[in-house]
Amino acid sequence: MLAPASARLQAGGGSSTRMRPARCAAATLRMQAFKAESEKGAQVPLPVAAPVPGARGLAGYHHSPSKTGYAFFMPALSLLGPNALKAAGKEITKLGLKKALIVTDKVEEGLELLRSAGADFLLSFGGGSPHDCAKAIGIVASNGGSIRDYEGLDRASKPMLPLLSVNTTAGTAAEMTRFWESVSETNQSFCPWWFLLTCSIITDTARHVKMAIIDSKVTPTIAVDDPLLMLGMPKGLTAATGMDALTHSIEAYLSTSSNRITDACALHAMRLISRYLRTAVGDPGNVQAHDMMWQVGQLHYAQYLAGMAFNSASLGYVHAMAHQLGGFYNLPHGVCNALLLPVVLEFNAKASADARVGMLQWCMVSL
Numbered sequence: 001m002l003a004p005a006s007a008r009l010q011a012g013g014g015s016s017t018r019m020r021p022a023r024c025a026a027a028t029l030r031m032q033a034f035k036a037e038s039e040k041g042a043q044v045p046l047p048v049a050a051p052v053p054g055a056r057g058l059a060g061y062h063h064s065p066s067k068t069g070y071a072f073f074m075p076a077l078s079l080l081g082p083n084a085l086k087a088a089g090k091e092i093t094k095l096g097l098k099k100a101l102i103v104t105d106k107v108e109e110g111l112e113l114l115r116s117a118g119a120d121f122l123l124s125f126g127g128g129s130p131h132d133c134a135k136a137i138g139i140v141a142s143n144g145g146s147i148r149d150y151e152g153l154d155r156a157s158k159p160m161l162p163l164l165s166v167n168t169t170a171g172t173a174a175e176m177t178r179f180w181e182s183v184s185e186t187n188q189s190f191c192p193w194w195f196l197l198t199c200s201i202i203t204d205t206a207r208h209v210k211m212a213i214i215d216s217k218v219t220p221t222i223a224v225d226d227p228l229l230m231l232g233m234p235k236g237l238t239a240a241t242g243m244d245a246l247t248h249s250i251e252a253y254l255s256t257s258s259n260r261i262t263d264a265c266a267l268h269a270m271r272l273i274s275r276y277l278r279t280a281v282g283d284p285g286n287v288q289a290h291d292m293m294w295q296v297g298q299l300h301y302a303q304y305l306a307g308m309a310f311n312s313a314s315l316g317y318v319h320a321m322a323h324q325l326g327g328f329y330n331l332p333h334g335v336c337n338a339l340l341l342p343v344v345l346e347f348n349a350k351a352s353a354d355a356r357v358g359m360l361q362w363c364m365v366s367l
Ligand SMILES: [Zn+2]
Pocket: 172, 244, 248, 319, 333
């Protein structure tokens, strides 16, 4: 039987068998001091739990409050859940948009078609590539020049053409992020070291390199995540995209640019993916339809949460190296991430005593 929260606190914490006595005592003292000050009517700030080295509790998972604040990037509107796609039409009408260019691939051809057809918005439908291609067309259509002019961070001056992006996989989150990436066959321009470290950009000057753009102006106008579109994905695609989403959540959580909101999104994404990815990949033929719908729905929710996390917190060494690996050998992005993730976590564990790394290793083992 659960004791009331106050009683559990006095007894040494709700999860008393798992919490450290010193940490419980510190929390109790903070609460008692706060209660005493409140009873005196004093204006006191809410108690803030300082990070405790090695702590395993909600306070230990989160950053201390930022002194400078932080930004959190999202699409103007996200439509989520079964039949979300049906609602998208109404939203497009509300925006007064009339003619769509449906994007699959090929930026240059897309730009020509856009101009000749007089389309006033873009519609991308798929996993990562169609959305990235639409972002490239949209930013060049409104800003001019070539897509290479926008390589880097926040290089565009005008908003992109409106983009409705419809996601059909549970992994990349390209339908809702400000990230754009593609293989380029041209030489890479100069990229500063801090950008390389924080944004996973490839600077290989050989012919097959990945070019990356991170710009809030390429965030889709409306993101649609309808799990009905994800049913029937091949096992390999479910596994690869699921591992991509897991990597997004872990790298966002470990990022030095993470914040309290991205932490919350990343942690829940990790929990959901750890719980549901294995069974969703296992044997879809042996799973009841409604169970599969549930599992796919959870993964779809998780990949969106992971997108919310890395869209603002950015990514890390796994993506930095996975982009190079995938670009050079033409390998699936999620597979490259899955190969590199344990190695990078091991490296991070040696370099940092932060409790986060230990927790994430546990997450990997449980998967
Ligand atoms: Zn990724």
